[in-house]
Amino acid sequence: MNWIMETFLKTVADLWSTSGLAAITWRECLMILIAFVFMYLAIKKGFEPLLLLPISFGMFLANLPLAHLAVTNGGLSPEGGLAEGLINVIYSGVRLELFPPLIFLGIGCMTDFGPLIANPKSFLLGAAAQGGIFFTFVGAALLGMTPQECASIAIIGGADGPTSIYVASKMLSDASATLSGNTFSIGVGTIAVAAYSYMALVPVIQPPIMKLLTTDKERKIVMEQLRPVSKLEKVIFPVAVTLVISLLIPSAAPLVGMLMFGNILKESGVCERLVKTAQNELMNIVTILLGLSVGATTSAANVVSLSTLKIIVLGLIAFCVGTACGVLFGKLMCFVTGGKVNPLIGSAGVSAVPMAARVSQKVGAQFNPTNFLLMHAMGPNVAGVIGSAVAAGVLLSVVPHA
């Protein structure tokens, strides 16, 4: 009897010592709680649920002790090949720069560049709003971060999730660390969570800045109706953008090229089946895999640090400065055109499509209920998608990485 009891107790002790409960640390508990908060925000509050829910669940899985569901070593084995495990295999789609361009393909299939073609000046607002990226680069450098970390944090200001993941995955890879001789204190997952969280907070963050920087008279400006855009223009546009941007900044070609490929599929009118697939099945599959694997990079060891706080603060600054730059440039355009441009559409230059354009419409309607700014704001909004891809290309060209 004693022998049976001893064996039983020893077995229980062995089971306990190999269980996750014995191995869990306070950092992992904290990360699991944070994952629960993000799940709540995604499900209950509707904060970008299509990506935030997979990311938050990936975060949850990555912090389960001894489950080995976190991305390890950037998805690589110690020998440099593909690491084993479900999450590492899925993460190879991020590491090999596959998923973000495919997301852009789907976005291109869903985007109408008509308002932008009808009013090309909107490109300037899309460019101005990327000022948040570059000024945050300075802020991150002042806080003592490496150039690769600065670029990864700064791109959050573009308000573009796939672009943020694309740049961060290239900048913060192990190969980049080896090339630059730096050790990175931040990871792709943290950048992605910050980017998507701030995108979801666009309706909260932008209106105060817009109201602060504009006068009552400016907010009430009614803009001239946009001209109709022909199908031929809509078909030529994606080809021209791809050619121009890729020749100027080749490192932006994967993102801009896929965006415009998706758009020409849509605008040609002869590839309806492909468009339906790209908009639906392809986007959904890639979104699931991208979100889950990026979330799985947010293990406690990588995230619970002072650098995460820096990302949160600098990401917010990037967003706010981008919005302010767009509105201020809108004011400049208003002055130059003699009051024909409503500065509120400048804030839509961040590439959170279509949320930022809706915010411009909503704020404009508060001051002039008959003012329809939505289509005017869509121009800078989609220009911002191109602008953030261009800015990403510039960072990838200038900052050394592998």
Add this chain to the structure above:
Amino acid sequence: MANQSFWPMSEVWAVVFTGIAITFIGLIVLILFCSALSLLMKRGNSTAKPVAIPAAPAPAAVKAAPAAPALSVSQSDDDEVVAAIMAAVSAMGANDQVEYIVTGIRRLPSASTNNRPAWGQAGIRDNTSGF
């Protein structure tokens, strides 16, 4: 750029100004292209002149008045369209408990109102009313 852990601030500012300049230059080139394309399209369409639509004054206001002036309807209006408009106004009056009297119905040329037909305007109003 040399591989080093941290850049001097001069290099950081160089990245900033270079980045902003290149982003603007790239998008300005696209502006020029779109403007050129728009001009080409206008030249291509200039050979086919638009059908002249006679300008008409704005329709007479719908008034709530006890008097009943004679209804004037332009010759080109469809009787059924007139009947539909009258029914809609009557229904509106029933809701508001006010007697509306239609004093005139005139077709507006689409070119006079923001280059958009009335259905387009109504669609925009419906789609953006939630904002």
